[in-house]
Amino acid sequence: MESVVAAVRCRPMSKSEIESGNHKAVQITSSKQVIVSDERAFTLNHAYSEESSQDEIFNDLVNPVVEKVMNGFNACVMAYGQTGSGKTFTMGTKAKVSTPGIVQRALNKIISSCVDAEIHVSFLEVYKEEVLDLLSLEKKKMPVVDFKPVGLTLVRTSSVESALSIMEKGLKNRHVGTTNANLHSSRSHAVFTIYFTQRTENGQRSSKLYLVDLAGSESVAAVSGDTRREGVMINKGLLQLGIVMSALSSAVQEHVPYRNSALTAILKDTLSPQNFVVLIACISPLDVDATMTVNSLQFASRVGSIKGIPEAGLLIKQRLPVTTPFKVPSNIKHRVNATISTPGSLKKIQRPALRPLNHTFDSPRTPRLQDSKKQHWPTSTPLQNVVKPLFADPTPIPKTNNALRAAKRRSSSEWDPLNVSTSTVVDSVTSNACVLHRSCNKFSIYSPENEKWLRSIIADVFREELKNLSQTVRLDGPSPPKQPRRSARLSKNNQENLSFFEHDPDATAITLSSPNRNIQNQSVSKESVCSTNISQSVRRSTRLSVAPHRSYYPEKEVPVKAPKLTKKAARFSTRLSILPTATPENAQKQLNDVVLDVLRSGDVKKLQSLPTIGPKTAVIISNHSLLNGPVKSFQDLENIRGLSKNFTKRFLWANNIILDE
Numbered sequence: 001m002e003s004v005v006a007a008v009r010c011r012p013m014s015k016s017e018i019e020s021g022n023h024k025a026v027q028i029t030s031s032k033q034v035i036v037s038d039e040r041a042f043t044l045n046h047a048y049s050e051e052s053s054q055d056e057i058f059n060d061l062v063n064p065v066v067e068k069v070m071n072g073f074n075a076c077v078m079a080y081g082q083t084g085s086g087k088t089f090t091m092g093t094k095a096k097v098s099t100p101g102i103v104q105r106a107l108n109k110i111i112s113s114c115v116d117a118e119i120h121v122s123f124l125e126v127y128k129e130e131v132l133d134l135l136s137l138e139k140k141k142m143p144v145v146d147f148k149p150v151g152l153t154l155v156r157t158s159s160v161e162s163a164l165s166i167m168e169k170g171l172k173n174r175h176v177g178t179t180n181a182n183l184h185s186s187r188s189h190a191v192f193t194i195y196f197t198q199r200t201e202n203g204q205r206s207s208k209l210y211l212v213d214l215a216g217s218e219s220v221a222a223v224s225g226d227t228r229r230e231g232v233m234i235n236k237g238l239l240q241l242g243i244v245m246s247a248l249s250s251a252v253q254e255h256v257p258y259r260n261s262a263l264t265a266i267l268k269d270t271l272s273p274q275n276f277v278v279l280i281a282c283i284s285p286l287d288v289d290a291t292m293t294v295n296s297l298q299f300a301s302r303v304g305s306i307k308g309i310p311e312a313g314l315l316i317k318q319r320l321p322v323t324t325p326f327k328v329p330s331n332i333k334h335r336v337n338a339t340i341s342t343p344g345s346l347k348k349i350q351r352p353a354l355r356p357l358n359h360t361f362d363s364p365r366t367p368r369l370q371d372s373k374k375q376h377w378p379t380s381t382p383l384q385n386v387v388k389p390l391f392a393d394p395t396p397i398p399k400t401n402n403a404l405r406a407a408k409r410r411s412s413s414e415w416d417p418l419n420v421s422t423s424t425v426v427d428s429v430t431s432n433a434c435v436l437h438r439s440c441n442k443f444s445i446y447s448p449e450n451e452k453w454l455r456s457i458i459a460d461v462f463r464e465e466l467k468n469l470s471q472t473v474r475l476d477g478p479s480p481p482k483q484p485r486r487s488a489r490l491s492k493n494n495q496e497n498l499s500f501f502e503h504d505p506d507a508t509a510i511t512l513s514s515p516n517r518n519i520q521n522q523s524v525s526k527e528s529v530c531s532t533n534i535s536q537s538v539r540r541s542t543r544l545s546v547a548p549h550r551s552y553y554p555e556k557e558v559p560v561k562a563p564k565l566t567k568k569a570a571r572f573s574t575r576l577s578i579l580p581t582a583t584p585e586n587a588q589k590q591l592n593d594v595v596l597d598v599l600r601s602g603d604v605k606k607l608q609s610l611p612t613i614g615p616k617t618a619v620i621i622s623n624h625s626l627l628n629g630p631v632k633s634f635q636d637l638e639n640i641r642g643l644s645k646n647f648t649k650r651f652l653w654a655n656n657i658i659l660d661e
């Protein structure tokens with residue numbers, strides 16, 4: 001049996017419809033095909049004509065599903081179609097039906113087949129997007145939490161009669177109205193659920209059978225008021241049901257929007273490929289309903305294309321919890337966390353608990369083996385013998401940059417007795433360790449993976465050994481000259497320089513008069529050198545602040561810059577410079593002559609050097625000189641046109657001109 005079955009059932013025309021002269025537009029051409037208005041053909045799993053009976057529908061479509069429910073599977077049987085197309089008739093969700101529908105037959109089948117099973121029923125409706133419990137007295141609204149109506153009334157039943165009476169009780173609460181197509185039209189989606197529970201040898205088996213009588217899809221264009229609002233909400237629920245079915249039938253796995261409506265939310269349990277779903281599209285045979293018929297058949301075709309693999313409830317319970325790739329099981333969480341370092345902090349390097357073979361190679365910077373582990377190491381190894389000749393290796397160090405740096409490190413840190421670089425020794429020891437490893441296979445002290453840490457260990461060990469060796473050599477034989485501290489060397493040099501200065505100051509002058517230091521010989525004095533020596537006991541910064549080279553270098557004569565004169569002052573100084581040497585007796589006369597000469601020149605620039613003569617006045621005097629010849633005396637200034645009457649008086653006073661009486 002297929003998990004999703006889509007069938008079509010065409011209702012017969014009523015007497016009134018025949019009398020009114022309606023034409024038939026639907027033809028059931030085979031057990032699976034239906035043709036609408038001789039134009040649209042639909043092929044579904046089953047196609048039932050007007051002559052089909054309730055018994056036939058149940059046996060073909062529902063009976064196999066009921067058997068699956070009794071075997072632990074969930075199932076859903078839905079009647080879908082336009083209003084007045086026979087959904088309620090087919091489902092049997094009507095009180096006092098003349099012909100039992102699917103609900104009655106399913107109850108009869110389940111209750112009569114399984115005596116030892118527990119049967120519960122519930123009945124709810126979805127009206128205007130609200131979920132109402134039809135079996136509660138007050139017809140309470142129920143919130144839907146986690147796709148389940150909270151507080152739904154479940155009634156246990158053991159007989160078909162009691163179950164049907166329960167359903168009829170609920171039907172009294174159902175919203176029913178009148179539409180153009182149906183005098184007793186269902187205005188809500190009704191869901192009658194049969195809960196089947198049976199104890200087996202393997203455990204308890206629970207399953208559900210949803211029997212859904214959907215409200216009729218209808219055009220809301222011709223209606224108004226409450227009916228219109230009801231129609232809008234009904235269509236909304238059906239539209240969302242169609243979207244869910246489309247998502248389920250899609251070849252590409254996509255999000256199924258169960259939450260978009262109350263109807264799809266409460267049917268989520270059963271509307272999935274893991275359950276059995278039977279959709280019966282009820283259609284009207286009338287040609288006037290052809291459009292709605294085509295819509296219903298399209299919906300049924302979509303549902304029929306859903307391919308699923310049903311799973312029994314018991315099997316679902318036994319499935320192991322699925323772990324997503326991002327979810328770390330709690331039992332290994334601490335181990336996973338240990339591998340993730342905090343950003344910004346360095347991961348602590350854990351060295352393996354391996355030690356060099358010679359105990360003299362122990363370094364305080366490397367972990368020590370426990371005694372229990374140490375006893376497995378050989379007491380004497382050839383490593384010591386291999387290493388020893390290295391200290392006497394007279395191979396000269398290649399003067400590369402690295403070698404220079406290594407030499408610098410040696411000179412600054414430790415004495416190197418045989419001029420062997422640390423890196424060379426470490427390289428040699430590492431390679432010898434490799435040789436040793438090959439000869440003693442059971443000790444995996446060296447491998448390409450741990451070469452780095454092995455190098456570091458050997459470097460540490462080598463430094464320690466070098467220290468010990470240098471001490472031994474000092475005890476045994478003459479130790480090499482140890483370089484004194486830099487500060488001591490500097491003070492010694494200064495003392496030497498002092499005595500050198502005392503005995504041969506000229507030689508010092510020659511030394512200091514190198515091209516880099518342009519010093520003159522006579523600048524060096526004994527006093528300055530003495531002051532240098534005295535200052536050795538004070539800080540270097542202090543010594544520098546009173547540096548003796550100040551006395552070596554004579555202070556240069558800084559040329560005195562002349563203050564920048566203003567234009568007027570410059571003119572005045574020019575005028576003074578042209579004054580000849582005068583004596584007190586003829587000074588006034590000479591001044592008068594100089595000023596008069598300037599007036600006679602008629603030069604505009606020279607004229608402006610005189611007080612009270614500005615650019616305009618200079619031009620006036622210059623023009624006058626051009627026209628009438630040079631000015632002969634100071635009195636001529638009174639005759640120059642353009643000058644004020646007081647100009648001559650001001651000019652004479654400003655230029656210290658005193659005329660003879």
Ligand SMILES: Nc1ncnc2c1ncn2[C@@H]1O[C@H](COP(=O)(O)OP(=O)(O)OP(=O)(O)O)[C@@H](O)[C@H]1O
Nearest residue numbers: 011012083084085086087088089182185186215216
């Ligand atoms: N297969 C059928 N055989 C005989 N009569 C039928 C059949 N299907 C429907 N009818 C009759 O058609 C009328 C309308 O049917 P029904 O109430 O089931 O429609 P509906 O789809 O439920 O309408 P609504 O959506 O408005 O509730 C009823 O009187 C019913 O008896």
